[in-house]
Amino acid sequence: MSVFRVDSAILTGLEVQRIGVEVDVRRGLPNFTVVGLAKDAVRESRDRVIAAIKNAGYEMPTMKVTVNLTPVTMKKASSHLDLPIAAGILIASRQIPPPPAGAVFLGELSLDGTLRPAAGVLALLDGLRDASAVVVPEGNLEEGRLLKETARRVPPIRGLAHLSGLVYPIEKLKSASGRRRRTPEPRDRHETDFSEIRGQHLARRAAEISAAGGHHLLLVGPPGTGKSMLAQRLPTILPPLSTQESLEVTKIYSVAGLLDETRRLTVRPFRAPHHTLSAVALIGGGPTSLPGEISLAHGGVLFLDEFPEFPRSCLESLRQPLEDRRVQISRAAAKVSYPADFVLICAMNPCPCGYLNHPTRACRCSAMDIRKYLNRVSGPILNRIDLHVELAAESPAVILSGASGESSDGILKRVRAARDRAVARNGGEDRVNARLRPSEVRALCPLSDECLAILQAALRKMNLSPRSLEKVIKVSRTISDLAGAADIQPEHILEAVRYRAMDQA
Structure with missing residues (x-):
């Protein structure tokens, strides 16, 4: 009889939950059982682990193998537990030596014994700062290095065949995994600029106020007046993410599986979902409680074009996040919380045909049609938007003129100065006036x-x-x-x- 415990971890939202993987290998009829409220993704790991152990050159014990996941009161639904389960079996059956004390194992196994890059590793590493070592798939190495303070204790491995290397010092493990790739510099330049917008001085002014104070903005105007152009250029007049904001945004994208492994996010996000999306896609949730669009826009801009065309359930679900700047996703299995501190930019037409009060085109809508269209956006949602701006169609002379508006760099200087005054007065790096x-x-x-x-x-x-x-x-x-x-x-x-x-x- 042999029992061994391997430490691991899973994510609940952005919070790290420590998991103990206890493996008992004893004489008896060959059997492999996983207990401890393991959900489908973990229960299915039995077949992956058996195939991976054999294909990596080890032997699957022909004995009774019992795996217990602690704490037993928490449901576990993560493929990150593949590697600690396999490591526990190999250690308990004395095929590899025990790892260093306090080591944490994370990784999803392929059938051939190699490890697949896993989502959320950056958030896990940030929450495992007290671990002596965190063993991750080699494909997550660059992501792990985004946390400079953890770089020396993140030994990467390609697969189960390399587990025996864990007896070496961490520095030797790192050199054995191959040369470190050069991390490219993050790209902070935007491809758009406010100088491309002709006219619309009131809307440009409102956008500047929105950027300086973190205020939500609603743009109302006929088609082709520049509502989308203005919204898409708002990130160009927002200051870059601070170090703490950058880490938090990068962790969200890591959990969502959208992170570019080569760099930390430094440019503020801009999300523009289509109006046919579901409430779960907007708010977050699903079987694994992934972050939605409002969390992916954290620290940046969420642009909802054709605002009244979004399902009413989606718009009403924004009430609480707009006030609290966080979203709480409650399900029967678990409750998770994600940050959702974004600037909301909405664009809509003044009527269904779009030409109400247009100087040259007649509106075809009845008063009832206009009322029904405007009523798709409820009063409580409008109440939560700080700035409402009506855009009028510019004259052909303005549109065709060669004169360009003020550049984003000029506006950004004023936005930075205003934010500095607000932070000095309000106290705290993120204390803009809207908060x-x-x-x-x-x-x-x-x-x-x-x-x-x-x-x-x-x-x-x-x-x-x-x-x-x-x-x-x-x-x-x-x-x-x-x-x-x-x-x-x-x-x-x-x-x-x-x-x-x-x-x-």
Whole structure:
């Protein structure tokens, strides 16, 4: 009889859960059993492990093999457990020596005994900083090196045949895995620029305010007025991700299996899903609770074009993430949480045909059609969007003129300066004005009597909700930061009120 324990780990969202793989090999009828709330992906590993052990040149014990996954109260659904199960069997049957104390094994096996690159390794390594060594597939080596502080304790292996090398020092293991590939520099340059947009000065100004304060933006206008162009260029006026933001975004893409193994993400994400997507694809979930579009847009921009055409269930599911900047996915098997701190940019037409109030084209929609179209976006969702801007069709003279607008670099300088002022005042690297809590709004956004009088008039005329009023104050705070003003001025309040077009509709 021989019993051995191998340490491993799985992910619940971005949180690392330690798993103990206990292997018991004893005399008896040949049998291979996995217990401990193993789900289908883990139960199916029995056949993979048996084939991999034989094809790697080892012998599968012709004895009773029992594998227990601890803690037994947690459901396990990860192919990361293939390697620790196989290693435990080989160690318990004395075919390979035990690994160094505190070593953690991660990896999915192929039938020939080689290891396949696994999703989520970066997030796992970040949560296993206290492990003495983390054994990963060689295909995940470059991903593991994105965490510089863990590079010396991540020994990669190609397959089960290399497990015996674990008795060597980690430095020798690394050199045995082949030469380190050169990691290319991340590409921070954008292929688009704000100078390509002709006219639309109000929308350009709103985009600058959105970038400076992290405010959500709704663009309403006829087809061809530049709504999509403007949204696609918003990332060009956002500052690069900070080190902590870059790590968090890269971990999300690693869990989703979308990470380019050669580099850490430094450019803010831009996600533009089609309006036929499902609520699960937008919010996240599915059998393995993967991150959705709102989490893949974390730290960047989520662009929803043709906003009213999205299913009502998708739009309403945005309520909580827009407020909390996180999404909680609750299923019968588990509850996972992903960050979802993004700038939402929405674009829509003013009516079904798109030409309401167009200067040269007649609208074909009835009043009932227009009302039904606008009602596809609920009041609570509109209430959560800080800036509402109406775009008008530009004249042919403006469109055909050779004059280009201000470049993204010029706008970015003002955005950086405004964000620096907000961070210094609000405290914290990520404390842009859109993230201020109600108590902080009162403390950090003092209003003069003249500003209060303007707000009271807007309340009476536009029937603003308390949330809309708070967003007006936050936007005016951002406008004052862009102007370099110490306090909010009446003209800042007036401009912020102007960006509540849908409240006036």
